[in-house]
Amino acid sequence: MNKTAIPTSRRRPGGPVLQEDVTHALRTAFFEELAAVGYGKLSLEAVARRAGAGKAAIYRRWPSKRAMTAELVSQVAIEAIGTPDTGGLREDVDRFVRDSLTALNHPIVSKIAPDLLAEAARNEELAQTLLARVRDSRRKSAARIIHRAVERGELPPGTDVELNLDFLAGPVYWRVAVVRVSVDDDYIDRVVTKIVAAMKA
Template identity: 60%
Template sequence: MSKTPAPRPATPGPSEQPARRTPGGPVLQDSVTEAIAAAFFEELADVGYARLSLEAVAKRAGAGKAAIYRRWPSKLDMTVALIRAVAVDASEIEDTGTLRGDVLAFLAEIDGALRHRLPSKIIPDLLAESGRNPELAQVLMTAVRDTRRSKATGLLERAVDRGELPADVDRELALDFLAGPLYWRLAVVHTATAPDYLDRLTDKLLAAFAA
């Protein structure tokens, strides 16, 4: 089956968003912002959050360090803004009309993201770093986890409305089941999956939801 491609880690382009001006400062060109954002994700994937430096990001982007500071005052602020933007952009969950279709589409999106070169390196690194950095941990919880769980809750509520799940389905456990097995297999133990793995996993999840 075809996989949903991972979201491109970049900010809206010039055709979508006008150039912005900082208060009392220069116009911020979106093409520069895009280049910096792309460089940030490449650098983050290569060296990890702890070793990431704004100087290296600026060099990779072909921009001056001042261009970064005009947009974000620190490495943490930059990380927060760019991770949040990607998380929100990637959080929409397809409504296929059936619970099975929705779950399969949800798993395919996660599968595509975890196999993508950048997220496959970035996500485990940020999760590990969050154990040492409370501020980063808070960002990951609010910008990534809470956003995605809220959207996934909508998947369950649609199934309840269609009569595919009982109204008293344990939503908290169902959300854990949705994300846990595939993340564990691809991001933690790095085990290959058969072509029919997502279909089989979907069937197991549906059986668990109904139990």
């Protein structure tokens, strides 16, 4: 941070003023620690130490490790992949696929996403939290692409939105996170063509 900059602050309702530079440091430290050790071994003490802050600074912002994980992961998941409105279905799908690839190929995301999925299979409370904060929000946001296509007449009324959301997100995640095969522009063009064709079928 620039030495001349004045740290900003915010106040949670009924709570203390929270300095944004400390929040940012904790957020960065959380993702670095999560990528390094995984959710199961992650401790709030280690996050605070990595951020150069006290553990109390975490508890002023998040009541638990699960709450911290849910809020920060959901923020990144929603911010990383938007719902572009280019005016055409194919173009929207193309942008969504490219944004998804960029997010999944991020060095930290590529480590924490599989770990959180595996942990969620063992930890029902974490699973329900991530489903509510990440999956449901992401799918609701991505559904706008399909709804807009219906409004433009590119997809018929009564289009199965839930099924099309699986077509939209599934192939890219499978390719990058599961089989771990490289992706180039030719693959993107072909998979976008298939996704759009499946939506229209």
